[in-house]
Amino acid sequence: MTVAQRRGRRIMMTPAEIDAFLAEQRTCRVATVSADGRPHLSALWFAWDGTSLWLYSITRSRRWAELRANPTIAVVVDAGEEYGELRGVELAGTVEFVGEAPRTGLPCPELEAPEQLFAAKNFGMESMPHDGRHAWMRLTPEAVTSWDFRKI
Template structure:
């Protein structure tokens, strides 16, 4: 439904401050850092910051393949990601996306042709490096999260009389 965030049906509380689909897309496109939560082999959570790109449907994460996060996701691909912004309480906004990670392309990524990654690598290169082609260092690889659930908030809406 136009203007309704994907996965919004899972958000029971805070509908007044929930982002619309358009707001969520704009927010995720402009933010630079997310926090990725995984679970280790003993069931302990692990949270780490990571750069990402949003394509309107999926969150793309460019992760070190020799990281704890990568090892956790190889064992258990479930993850949650939080992207947030704001300084004062009334400015806070963000989104939590959760689902299953999908590994895309070679790991680690060395630049072998992968049509599924062409647009995303271009988007990522422009967003973070201001260039058109993503340099491959042989240490990172791609994860895609197409969220099963999305919860969002924008506390700026609390001040609006017709929110």
């Protein structure tokens, strides 16, 4: 269940604007929490399928270890330089780990569409190159907050 945005209705994006924005952006910022409660923020490429954000992470990263221990996550995708250009989307929820870890390319029907999206968007390729170091996480957001200061 997605939580509706309460504040900033004047500058919030429509669902179609959110879809278009997430489809065109490449980099997100992923917030995790360590076992001792310290926050950790890292940048990562992603793919958006209209429902879920697909994250392809190195399995030996701090981010991966923290999410395996506590799958609660917040992700921000933003753009703009000047105040009046700022726009973005925050997605929050719990990640699910999908497919083999690390991913070597074994058949996984659930990953066919996100891998095709990710490969086209980030590598300009039709199929996903697998390096045996990364694996997939899916965030189907429980809360989405957006802003587009160009609407002011």
